[in-house]
Amino acid sequence: xxxxxxxxxxxxxxxxxxxxxxxxxxxxxxxxxxxLHRFVADDIQRRSDAWLSGEVExxxxxxxxTPKDAVYGRVVGEVAELAAKEVPNKQLTESSANDSVxxxxxxxxxxxxxxxxxxxxxxxxxxxxxxxxxPGRPTDLKVEGFDIPFRVASLxxxxxxxxxxxxxxxxxLRVLRNLRLRFILLWLLLVLLGFGIVFFTTRRMLSHVRQxxxxxxxxxxxxxxxxxxxxNRSDEVGHLALTxxxxxxxxxxxxxxxxxxxxxxxxDLRSPLTAIRGKLEMSLSAAAQLEQAEPIVSAIEELDRxxxxxxxxxxxxxxxxxxxxxxxxEIDLDELLRSMIDLYEPSMSEQGMQIxxxxxxxxxxxxDAALIHRMIANLFxxxxxxxxxxxxxxxxxxxxxxxxxLTLEDDGPGFDPEVSPHLFERRVKGKRSQxxxxxxxxxxxxxxxxxxxxxxxxxxAGGAHIALTLPLASQQHTKLAVPNTIATVSDR
Amino acid sequence: MRLLLVEDEPxxxxxxxxxxxxxxxxxDTAADGKTAEKLAAExxxxxxxxxxxxxxxxGITLILxxxxxxxxxxxxxxxxxxxxxxxxxxxEQGGDDYLxxxxxxxxxxxxxRNLLKRNSPSGNESTRLRVLxxxxxxxxxxxxxxxxxxxLTAQEFVLLEYLCRNAGRxxxxxxxxxxxxxMRIQPDTNVVDVHIYRxxxxxxxxxxxxxxxxxxxxxxxxxxx
Numbered sequence: 077x078x079x080x081x082x083x084x085x086x087x088x089x090x091x092x093x094x095x096x097x098x099x100x101x102x103x104x105x106x107x108x109x110x111x112l113h114r115f116v117a118d119d120i121q122r123r124s125d126a127w128l129s130g131e132v133e134x135x136x137x138x139x140x141x142t143p144k145d146a147v148y149g150r151v152v153g154e155v156a157e158l159a160a161k162e163v164p165n166k167q168l169t170e171s172s173a174n175d176s177v178x179x180x181x182x183x184x185x186x187x188x189x190x191x192x193x194x195x196x197x198x199x200x201x202x203x204x205x206x207x208x209x210x211p212g213r214p215t216d217l218k219v220e221g222f223d224i225p226f227r228v229a230s231l232x233x234x235x236x237x238x239x240x241x242x243x244x245x246x247x248x249l250r251v252l253r254n255l256r257l258r259f260i261l262l263w264l265l266l267v268l269l270g271f272g273i274v275f276f277t278t279r280r281m282l283s284h285v286r287q288x289x290x291x292x293x294x295x296x297x298x299x300x301x302x303x304x305x306x307x308n309r310s311d312e313v314g315h316l317a318l319t320x321x322x323x324x325x326x327x328x329x330x331x332x333x334x335x336x337x338x339x340x341x342x343x344d345l346r347s348p349l350t351a352i353r354g355k356l357e358m359s360l361s362a363a364a365q366l367e368q369a370e371p372i373v374s375a376i377e378e379l380d381r382x383x384x385x386x387x388x389x390x391x392x393x394x395x396x397x398x399x400x401x402x403x404x405x406e407i408d409l410d411e412l413l414r415s416m417i418d419l420y421e422p423s424m425s426e427q428g429m430q431i432x433x434x435x436x437x438x439x440x441x442x443x444d445a446a447l448i449h450r451m452i453a454n455l456f457x458x459x460x461x462x463x464x465x466x467x468x469x470x471x472x473x474x475x476x477x478x479x480x481x482l483t484l485e486d487d488g489p490g491f492d493p494e495v496s497p498h499l500f501e502r503r504v505k506g507k508r509s510q511x512x513x514x515x516x517x518x519x520x521x522x523x524x525x526x527x528x529x530x531x532x533x534x535x536x537a538g539g540a541h542i543a544l545t546l547p548l549a550s551q552q553h554t555k556l557a558v559p560n561t562i563a564t565v566s567d568r
Numbered sequence: 569m570r571l572l573l574v575e576d577e578p579x580x581x582x583x584x585x586x587x588x589x590x591x592x593x594x595x596d597t598a599a600d601g602k603t604a605e606k607l608a609a610e611x612x613x614x615x616x617x618x619x620x621x622x623x624x625x626x627g628i629t630l631i632l633x634x635x636x637x638x639x640x641x642x643x644x645x646x647x648x649x650x651x652x653x654x655x656x657x658x659x660e661q662g663g664d665d666y667l668x669x670x671x672x673x674x675x676x677x678x679x680x681r682n683l684l685k686r687n688s689p690s691g692n693e694s695t696r697l698r699v700l701x702x703x704x705x706x707x708x709x710x711x712x713x714x715x716x717x718x719x720l721t722a723q724e725f726v727l728l729e730y731l732c733r734n735a736g737r738x739x740x741x742x743x744x745x746x747x748x749x750x751m752r753i754q755p756d757t758n759v760v761d762v763h764i765y766r767x768x769x770x771x772x773x774x775x776x777x778x779x780x781x782x783x784x785x786x787x788x789x790x791x792x793x
Contacts, residue, residue, distance in 0.1 A: 342649070350580050384756065422762040
């Protein structure tokens with residue numbers, strides 16, 4: 077089944093299953109991470125806030141106790157510098173420049189009194205003035221010239237001045253960014269790995285299902301011996317295969333029973349028929365006079381008709397039960413129709429009838445040669461028997477939707493309207509018909525046994541229309557045209 | 569001609585034996601495979617008739633077994649089965665023939681003669697066939713009667729060739745359909761008769777001795793005397 081494996085992988089069930097499974101897993105994992113990230117971010121902030129509050133209190137303490145003399149600025153500044161070196165989560169940088177922490181003391185009027193940090197602190201002061209900072213509660217502060225906001229804690233000391241301690245959120249954000257980066261990498265890895273694992277397991281599982289499907293579809297009408305492949309595992313797929321095989325066992329056994337019945341029926345009837353026919357023939361050769369011979373000859377003819385009826389009835393019965401045994405070979409329908417027309421044309425032209433074939437050339441089907449021959453002979457016999465003189469029969473053979481389509485049209489009286497709806501049923505025949513009413517039922521049976529169809533109706537312009545479709549032999553298109561030896565053997 | 573008939577149905581066995589003896593065969597009969605094996609081991613037969621449905625073994629198994637023992641005589645297989653299986657087809661390709669029951673006695677006899685002739689070492693496959701004053705050139709696909717060229721279609725030539733090859737022997741309609749058209753069918757119309765009628769119109773001209781004779785209810789024969 078090369079056509080099935082060639083199907084793009086993206087359209088396979090395994091692909092869809094793994095895609096959805098992976099999406100669900102990826103989504104879930106992402107959600108968990110978002111919650112976790114939030115928790116970690118809050119925790120880091122809580123820690124740095126605690127540090128800020130602690131340090132600002134220490135600084136406030138120092139600022140209160142240190143006398144406001146010339147050294148005040150230096151003492152407080154050094155304590156602030158010291159504090160900056162104990163920043164939590166601090167990244168070790170080469171530059172000793174302290175840009176992650178600032179310290180600002182403003183007088184009760186709001187004018188800066190002491191500044192420790194990068195730059196002159198003007199932008200920081202402006203930002204602080206723009207933001208309402210409640211003492212004792214750390215707040216985010218966006219300072220012009222810095223990409224990353226500061227976290228600022230403030231404290232009012234006894235002399236009425238305010239001190240601010242700002243900590244850049246850079247380190248905090250860096251920790252979170254690292255966390256996110258690592259998560260994304262791991263997450264991608266896991267998602268890909270998960271997708272791979274899910275895809276390959278489902279594909280293995282489904283390939284087994286596909287094998288079962290392919291095997292089951294190969295088990296046709298006539299080939300019931302084959303079984304779908306089974307595994308030793310006792311999972312659902314294993315059960316499916318076992319159940320299918322059990323079902324096939326049962327079908328095969330009832331089919332076998334049907335064959336036994338029809339075979340023994342055929343055998344039990346044919347053996348006495350053979351004996352009767354033989355005895356009749358012997359008495360025919362012994363009969364000296366024509367008057368004696370006449371009834372014997374007609375008895376033999378009746379016997380032959382009975383035999384033909386028996387064969388067709390059993391074929392139709394088996395075909396209705398989808399149990400017709402086919403011995404397939406490759407048949408060129410075009411060639412077969414030509415030799416069939418060759419055979420029937422003289423009889424038809426004898427009656428003033430015309431027969432024509434419209435065909436695009438060789439068309440190979442894989443079918444049971446004996447059945448197909450009999451089916452087409454049946455069609456032609458029908459035309460020959462039922463058409464009035466000067467009728468025209470047109471046969472068309474062409475390829476249609478991967479099948480060989482054979483249509484037969486005539487300009488005769490068509491089917492009896494009374495029986496038209498039941499044309500393909502057994503024992504249905506028009507009032508004028510001489511046959512035993514198996515002709516079309518047999519044609520239908522043979523077509524269906526080969527996986528084809530048969531339709532028949534009266535044309536609007538008058539006359540009958542019978543259409544048959546028969547599946548083409550596999551790889552009809554790619555295979556080189558090898559001449560068949562089945563259809564016409566003219567001089568063997 | 570010694571013939572071994574392997575058939576389990578007593579009725580068929582007795583009438584076949586009777587008619588075959590009448591036709592000039594020396595007939596031994598066996599009702600099952602075991603007896604047939606024994607008989608075939610004891611004496612040499614020119615031809616065998618084997619029914620497929622034997623009580624103790626499958627007819628084909630028997631034939632293959634006999635072939636292994638060195639029995640090379642041609643076999644006419646009788647079958648009451650509904651489908652001809654591949655193994656029968658194989659045997660047919662190996663030079664044997666088969667006939668489905670019920671059959672016309674004439675057909676059986678005709679097929680037997682055909683098998684015997686096929687098996688006889690007359691091997692001189694000439695390119696010309698001659699029956700009385702009828703002459704066929706197999707290479708040029710041309711026929712003439714009393715030196716008079718006959719205007720035949722390709723299919724008519726094949727039909728006449730088949731009749732000539734079996735000159736003096738009865739050929740049945742189903743044999744003609746089988747060998748000339750390659751179809752095992754039983755049309756319930758007169759298709760073969762019309763072909764023969766047309767051929768006769770060309771072969772048996774005015775004032776000439778009619779060569780193609782119809783045997784009512786049986787078939788046709790091309791006279792060779």
